[in-house]
Amino acid sequence: MDRSIDSLKTAIFARNAGEPEFHQAVTEVLDTLGPVLDRHPEYFELAVIHRLSEPERQIIFRVPWVDDNGHVQINRGYRVEFSSALGPYKGGLRFHPSVNLGIIKFLGFEQIFKNALTGMPIGGGKGGADFDPRGRSDREIMAFCQSFMTELYRHIGEHTDVPAGDIGVGGREIGYMFGQYKRLTNRFEAGVLTGKGMTWGGSLVRPEATGYGTVLFAQEMLRATGDDLDGKRVAVSGSGNVAIFAMEKAIALGATVVSASDSSGAVYDPNGIDVEALKQLKLVERKRVGEYVDRVGGASEALASAAALWHVPVDIALPCATQNELDGDAAAALIANGVRVVAEGANMPCTKEAADRFRSEPGVLFGPGKAANAGGVATSALEMQQNAQRDSWSFEHTEARLAEIMRDIHTRCSETAEEYGKPGDYVLGANIAGFSRVVDAMLAQGVV
Numbered sequence: 177m178d179r180s181i182d183s184l185k186t187a188i189f190a191r192n193a194g195e196p197e198f199h200q201a202v203t204e205v206l207d208t209l210g211p212v213l214d215r216h217p218e219y220f221e222l223a224v225i226h227r228l229s230e231p232e233r234q235i236i237f238r239v240p241w242v243d244d245n246g247h248v249q250i251n252r253g254y255r256v257e258f259s260s261a262l263g264p265y266k267g268g269l270r271f272h273p274s275v276n277l278g279i280i281k282f283l284g285f286e287q288i289f290k291n292a293l294t295g296m297p298i299g300g301g302k303g304g305a306d307f308d309p310r311g312r313s314d315r316e317i318m319a320f321c322q323s324f325m326t327e328l329y330r331h332i333g334e335h336t337d338v339p340a341g342d343i344g345v346g347g348r349e350i351g352y353m354f355g356q357y358k359r360l361t362n363r364f365e366a367g368v369l370t371g372k373g374m375t376w377g378g379s380l381v382r383p384e385a386t387g388y389g390t391v392l393f394a395q396e397m398l399r400a401t402g403d404d405l406d407g408k409r410v411a412v413s414g415s416g417n418v419a420i421f422a423m424e425k426a427i428a429l430g431a432t433v434v435s436a437s438d439s440s441g442a443v444y445d446p447n448g449i450d451v452e453a454l455k456q457l458k459l460v461e462r463k464r465v466g467e468y469v470d471r472v473g474g475a476s477e478a479l480a481s482a483a484a485l486w487h488v489p490v491d492i493a494l495p496c497a498t499q500n501e502l503d504g505d506a507a508a509a510l511i512a513n514g515v516r517v518v519a520e521g522a523n524m525p526c527t528k529e530a531a532d533r534f535r536s537e538p539g540v541l542f543g544p545g546k547a548a549n550a551g552g553v554a555t556s557a558l559e560m561q562q563n564a565q566r567d568s569w570s571f572e573h574t575e576a577r578l579a580e581i582m583r584d585i586h587t588r589c590s591e592t593a594e595e596y597g598k599p600g601d602y603v604l605g606a607n608i609a610g611f612s613r614v615v616d617a618m619l620a621q622g623v624v
């Protein structure tokens with residue numbers, strides 16, 4: 177019987193060798209659970225951590241498809257169904273060449289606690305494929321999505337597992353996958369996927385929800401100190417779904433957003449990023465972010481690398497691109513330049529060293545992804561509610577629900593941090609609040 181957090185970690189790492197991102201995500205959670213395990217020593221006997229770190233089911237499958245040159249291509253697909261203690265598995269699908277089992281497991285593990293924090297009836301899961309959508313034609317994307325769903329459809333369902341988008345998977349891909357699911361099952365089962373189009377079961381605000389929610393969470397953190405976003409300078413990384421809507425909301429709340437990036441580089445615009453131009457460039461034309469400078473001009477400039485944007489002086493940093501994009505040096509530069517708030521729009525965008533620096537720096541508020549980016553999955557749960565009721569809500573009503581959910585998540589994190597003697601530690605608050613909710617449900621359901 178493992179009786180310390182360190183021995184639990186050692187056992188989990190050995191059992192899941194070669195999966196550094198999963199180890200990192202497990203470490204970030206376990207390192208904050210000491211006070212709960214002190215209160216509940218029975219959790220060791222009940223193997224609570226062992227159970228939670230072992231996915232209920234892991235599916236790996238071949239995805240064969242034919243490209244535009246008539247060549248057969250083979251990719252690897254994944255769905256990791258991590259925990260159904262609170263509801264059907266819920267979490268996105270990522271299409272990116274870096275995808276492997278360890279990355280999907282880190283994302284699925286995070287998703288368990290994030291989904292628990294929303295207070296909604298959703299379990300945790302994640303999936304994807306090592307498919308690179310960049311440069312692929314629309315027909316190739318459709319062929320890939322159809323083949324992916326031809327295996328995935330056996331494992332999902334509105335009461336079983338409900339995938340959605342993530343990196344490389346947006347409305348277009350969800351459409352192709354939904355179409356194939358419908359064809360294979362002969363059922364219009366709207367609740368099987370979220371992030372659908374508005375005319376066929378989608379929810380207003382779902383496209384905006386992760387980015388909007390991240391900014392609303394940052395706003396809540398500031399409000400707790402008697403401040404707000406008005407007049408603040410904000411660095412955003414990424415230029416995908418999460419980044420662009422984070423920019424939109426930050427600007428609506430009176431801030432100036434000065435940067436954007438993608439895997440090819442970053443741009444800096446001291447007078448404020450033109451979000452409509454960026455949307456057109458990245459979400460419609462799918463071009464590289466550097467073209468922003470040619471198109472918008474003004475004082476905008478290309479930076480030497482994507483990470484260079486963290487060296488620009490700002491009040492607020494919102495990493496919204498991908499995991500481990502903000503390292504210890506970047507954190508040190510942000511702190512030296514006076515950053516006040518860091519809220520993770522992406523999943524685990526801060527390395528362990530960066531997160532530890534922010535957490536231990538007096539005067540810096542650090543909102544971990546589990547809390548700060550939970551607005552996306554929460555609005556997916558609202559989409560599921562609308563599908564179950566065969567209803568569709570207005571933009572205003574749905575956005576008001578999102579704002580209420582983000583306020584509640586903030587309250588849960590800060591009250592839990594206070595209860596455990598670490599006021600202002602949102603990492604500890606988020607982990608313990610999410611963990612406690614899942615564990616209560618898991619234990620009530622017996623050894624399953």
Ligand SMILES: NC(=O)C1=CN([C@@H]2O[C@H](COP(=O)(O)OP(=O)(O)OC[C@H]3O[C@@H](n4cnc5c(N)ncnc54)[C@H](O)[C@@H]3O)[C@@H](O)[C@H]2O)C=CC1
Pocket residue numbers: 268341342343344345386413414415416417418419437438439440482496497498499501521522523549550552553
């Ligand atoms: N879509 C959603 O609802 C949610 C997404 N997330 C997380 O947010 C992050 C972004 O996801 P989406 O915006 O949905 O994906 P997306 O595919 O729309 O955009 C990803 C963006 O990140 C950029 N990027 C990728 N690697 C990069 C790198 N190494 N350096 C700089 N930029 C890089 C891409 O070029 C792209 O602009 C991911 O970590 C995802 O897991 C978290 C919660 C919900």
Ligand SMILES: O=C(O)CCC(=O)C(=O)O
Pocket residue numbers: 266267268269287290338339340341342370523549550552553554556
């Ligand atoms: O909306 C969803 O189900 C997926 C959201 C997601 O993948 C995430 O929260 O990381």
